Amino acid sequence: MRSFRFIHAADLHLDSPFRGYMSIPSAEITSCIKESTFTAFRSLVDLAIREEVQFVVLSGDIYDLSDRSLRAQIRFQREMLRLGQYNIQVFIIHGNHDPEDGNRADLKWPAHVHFFSSKQADMIPVYDSNGNELAHIYGISYPTKSVKNSLIPKFKIIDSNQYNIALLHTNLDSNPSHDNYAPSRKEDMLKLNVNYWALGHIHTRQIVHEYPHIVYPGNIQGRSIRELGERGCYLVEVDETKSTQLTFYALDAVRWFHKRINISHLINEQELKDAIELGLKEIEEEMGDRASVVRFTFEGRGPLHYLLNEEINVKELLLEYNENTLQWLNDEQTFTWIESLKINTSPDISKEQFMNESHYLSDLIRISQHLSNDMDQLQTFGDEALSSLKSHLKAGKYIRDMNSEKQLLEWLENAEELALHLLVEQEK
Structure with missing residues (x-):
């Protein structure tokens, strides 16, 4: 067997509409965001050429819609x-x-572009420039949007001695965060003589298993604040012994960030301003010549709670920083745009001041502390409080999956914070 190199990418979503980001008052910024999927894909092609790979595998969702745009197809x-x-x-x-x-x-x-059909998992051999066989590539496409059954039984491996690569767009082991299309199980993949499962559909990259490799490269371009951090593809190097090495390369043209600022140590407006600017500086140092979009979430207890809960103050902060970004936007279209400022703060309330008083707030705190120290009672309390949500058709599966001791304690703490905040505000 000969050594070879290839790129594994998936979920290009070319010409994604980026709903919610096209109202930014800057043609340069909206154009950069709108073009980002195409820019990321050009970077992928540049990488393939620069690294002199023998082939590229693309594991589904090349386009964003089944009625794919003509522009996306031509590009x-x-x-x-x-x-x-x-x-x-x-x-x-x-x-x-x-x-x-x-x-x-x-x-x-x-002729060098090969599309796999949806009828069966075909095999296509790949050769180097001298006609030497390098690997066998298997793959199967979706006939329609909704594929509810596993496609793994359609894979029939011809030669177990060959380096076999299988392309599959799938929800592995029923990941609850994604639509359960073409559901598959890792144990079924491991039964086949496949050296590298090149997966798509899950947008967060992960190496699920090694030898055989089961890999999600994630998408090449984040498309909203829910897809944080660097996005790209894997460069895969296979040597004569079938040893497989993966290197991740970031391709994204615009990167999404979520910065959290705890206000517990912030005293005044200057310290608030300094905290925001420190967050922006950290992003700019990481990004270099890439553009970015960030959401700031303010949390914790502190004296700035009341300032941040005045809507006009938040609007003015957001307007000031984004107007400054527009003023200094350069020709390279590198920018850091603040998507929103989210407020999740509480007033600086001392629980101890209520504990020794005959006050309904002290009763609330004592009940909360008792539940946090007795997991059986907390579980019972949680089951009662969440019973209606658990029976909900769509929300139920997420609540049931999140029903751990750690999650219950976090929910209890958040509920206590919110109740104290609302009751203290009501007394003012």
Whole structure:
């Protein structure tokens, strides 16, 4: 066997609409965000050319919608042609966002671009420039958006001595954070003679298993504040002994951050301003020439609680920093845009001042402390309090999955904070 290198990427979501971010009062910023999926994909192609890989595997959701935009298809074809100039082959499956039955333009695809069908998990051999066989690539596409059954039984491995790569767009082990399309189990994957499972669908990168490798590269471009941190692809290097090494490369053109600021040690407006600017500086140092979008969440107890809970003050803070960003926006379109300022603070209330008083607040604190020290009673209390949510069709599964001791204690603490805050505010 010969050594080779390839890139594994998934969930490109080309031409994603970025709903909620197109109202920013700057054509430069909105254009940068709107173009970010295309920019990230060009960076992927640049990486493949620079690293001289033999092939690229794309594990589904190339486009954002089944009725894929003509612009996205033309741009994707353009990048495929660019890879062809360097004899880099491409292997592609379609996922739930871009299934086979979606509307497609009648475009001509070059011979080095291989699309797997939805009928069965076909095998396509991949060769180097001298005609030497490097690996067998297997894959299967989605026929329609909603694939409810496992596709693993459709994989029939021909040669167990070959280095086998399988492309699959799947929700592995029923991850509750994602739609349960083409559900699969790790134990079923391990039964097949596959050396590398190139997965897609889950947007957070993770190496689920090594030897055989089961890998999610995540998406190449974060699309909202729910997709934080760097996004990109894996460069995979396989040597003559089938030893497999992965290196992650960030590709995202715009990165999302969530910065939390605890106000417990902040005394005045100057210290609040300094804390925000420190957060912005940390992002700018990390990002270099990349653009970023950040959400600040203020939390904890402190004297600035009342200032931050005046809506006009929050609006003025947000307006001031974002106007400053617009003023200094440079030609390279590097910026840090504050998406929002979220307030989750409490007044600086001392629990001890109520504990020795005959006061309903002291009763509340004592009940809370008693529950936190008795997990059986806390579990019973939680079951009663959450019973209606647990029976809810959609919310129920999330509540049941989160029903750990740690989570119950966190909810109890948050409930105590909120109750104290509301009751103290009511007494004023």
